[in-house]
Amino acid sequence: MISLRKIIFALTLLILLGSCAKQSSPTGGPRDETPPTLLESDPKDQSLNTKPEQIKLTFDEYVALENASKGVVITPRINKDQVEFSSIKNSIIVKLNQELEDSTTYVFDFQKAVVDLSEKNPAENLKIVFSTGNSIDSLNFSGKINFYYPENKEDYKNVLVGLYPVNDTTDVFTAPPYYLSQVDTAGNFKITNIKNGSYRGYAWRDANGSLKAEFKSEDHDFILDTIDINSNVENVQFNLSKADLTPIRILRSSGFGQNFDLILNRNPIQTTVKNEELGQEYFYVNSDKRIRIYPKSPKTDSIPFQLSLLDSVGFTKDTTIWAKFQASERRPEKLEITPNSGKNFFQNLDVELKFNKPVTSIKLDSLYIQYDSAAFIPIRSEMMFFTDSSRRDLLNIRVAIPDSLQKEIFTLKASDSTFTDIEGQLNEKPVSANYRKLKREGLADEIKGNIEGSKPPYIVQLIDSKGEVVNELFIERGNQFSFKLIEPGTFKLRVIEDTNGNKRWDPSNFTQKRQAERVFYFVGEENKKEIIVRGGWTLEDQNIKATPPTGIKRTVENP
Known part of the structure; x- marks a missing residue:
């Protein structure tokens, strides 16, 4: 007879073997990087004489929609608020809920909005084109985007280009465009399947997804002339910058x-x-x-x-x-002083003192430059001037520091009660601001070059790694520039084409049909804008080429 112990052992062994043979899903394996593939669409791509109530796309795997209201570009313009997007298993359905125009070519560009469920791989080149008439419009409008004041890394995300029929009463600030295109990561754009006609062109950064520009906060640009599209239009340039069009009041x-x-x-x-x-x-x-x-x-x-x-x-x-200037018992505000402390200089020490109120008197015997515990340079009246005598809130002090003073740190000192403002208030706190004197051997000798593709006057700016302008030239004639005795560092060279010669950059004004003044940068090898400057160096031939102006670059054929 078989013992009970043997029976129990046999049953236990069978259970263990069954457990080992149990199947399960693998825990590893290669990541799915294959995008979903379109199997069919209704209507079919390039269909004619069709006015669908909805569009259905069928894929080879389960799919989803990501941010369809913004990610799907539909041209020409329809009421996108009425459009319903949905995903069911391996299908995408777009219910239009509106009547389409006659004899019009429609483009549904899904860009990266359709993704697979497993790894969110976007469908590639997913675009459906059909016509409500008997032909497909085939004209294109293409070009490139540039920023006059780009971020540290040029970012074309959310940048759009739009066309409005010339007889349309709306514009980029009031309504979405008739034709629309998303700019790619390299700053290029292309609007396809355009109907022959005359249009107005705009580009803007659509940060809030409204499909129109917010002039207070979003970079934008526009082409002044009417664009006649009766053949493909290429080499279009837009230069984006901010311009708040709220009138001052x-x-x-x-x-x-x-x-x-x-x-x-x-x-x-x-x-x-x-x-x-x-x-x-x-x-x-x-x-x-x-x-x-x-x-x-x-x-x-x-x-x-x-x-x-x-x-x-x-x-x-x-x-x-x-x-009205009536007598008041209100206590006057305290006098506050902000110096430009921390600046470096070579020979002339330039101090700026900013006051919150007009200053009427200065005690010179308590204002001086200290460079040792017991050594100082007194400030005399001829060393000082107010930038605007009707304001007297910005005091400039220039002190020539002799080379014989082999010191590095110079400190502006002003005792309390040195300054008196128009309300009779004295500065309650003393002022102390440090400035560092640079050595000649540590400075770069010169950066120089030419400006190409533009006409003076120019504003040429040397910009440090913090984005601050450390030196500036106004060039009224000629196209050569030169910065001398420069502190070592990493810089950018920026040029403003100061068309009206007012010594400042003027942004665009859409209501006045005036485009922004051109802004362009030195671009070196490997398309880098940064210039590394070291002591004792002279950098020649730092030539700066102007960015093409906004508009359509016309090619001139040789006779």
């Missing part, structure tokens, strides 16, 4: 203590205040969207001032204001 005015405030909706780039006694009896400051006018003493009558404001896009505001 005065929001309100009121007294502040015995002073008078004007509150603005935005900061002007140029402010002109006129009064016969301005700079003598009255002074003003302009900061943080506010103009504050200070009297030396209260006034019983309202005082007229002519005010002229200019904003960055060229809008102006000219008006007469009547200011």
Whole structure:
């Protein structure tokens, strides 16, 4: 007889063997990198004389839609708010919910919106083209995008190019375009299947996905001339930059203590205040969207001032204001001073002191440059000047440091009560600001070159690794530039084509049909903009080629 122990052992062995033979899904294996493949579509690609109520795409695997409302580009324009996108197993369904135009070619470009379920691989070159008439429109509009003020790494994500029929009453700021294209990662674009006609062209960064430009916050550009498309249009250039088109205006005015405030909706780039006694009896400051006018003493009558404001896009505001300067028990604000501490210099030490209020007097005996514990250079009146005598809120001090002083750190010192403002307030805290003197042998000798493909006047800027302008030239004639005695570092060279010679960059103004002034950079080997500068170096032939202007580059055939 078989013992009970043997029976139990046999049963246990059978259970173990069965467990080992059990099948399971593999835990590893290669990653699926194959994108979904389109098997069929309804309507079929390149179909004629069709007005579908929906579009159905069938793939070889289960698929999903990612951000379809933004990722799927439909041209020409339809009401995308009525379109319904859905994914069911291996199918994508697009319900249009609207009547399509007659004799029109429609393009549904799914870009990277359709992905497989397993690894989110996007379907490649997924585009369905059909016509509600008896022919497919085949004209193209293509070119390249450039940024006048690019980020550290040029990013073309969300940049769109659009065409509007010339008789369309909308534009890029009011409605989505009739034809639309997404810019690729290299800054190129191509709108396909365009109907023969006349159009207006725009490009913009659509950060919020509205399919139109927000002029306050989004880079944009536009072509001034009407674009006649009766054949393929190539070599189109757009140069994007920001331009806030909100006209400058005065929001309100009121007294502040015995002073008078004007509150603005935005900061002007140029402010002109006129009064016969301005700079003598009255002074003003302009900061943080506010103009504050200070009297030396209260006034019983309202005082007229002519005010002229200019904003960055060229809008102006000219008006007469009547200011009241009544006696007040309100305690005046404290006098605050901000020096440009931390700057380096070679021979001339340039100090800037920024005040929050106009300064009326300075005690020179408590203002000096210290370079040793017991050694200093006194500041004399001829070393100082206010940038604007009607404001007296920015004091410039230039001190020539002799080469015989072999010191590295020089410190501006101002005791408390050195400065008195228009309200009789003294600086309560002493001022101390350090500046470092550079050695000649540690400086680069020169960076020089030519500007090509453009006409003066120019503003040429040397920009450090922080993006700050460390040196600037205004060139009225000729195309040569030269920066001398440069501190070592990594820089960029930027040129502004200052068309109107006002010594500043002027952005575009769509309402005035004025494009932005061109901005372009030195580009070296391997398409790099950075220039490395070392002590004792001279960098020649740093030639800067202008970016093509906005518009269509016409090719000239040889006769």
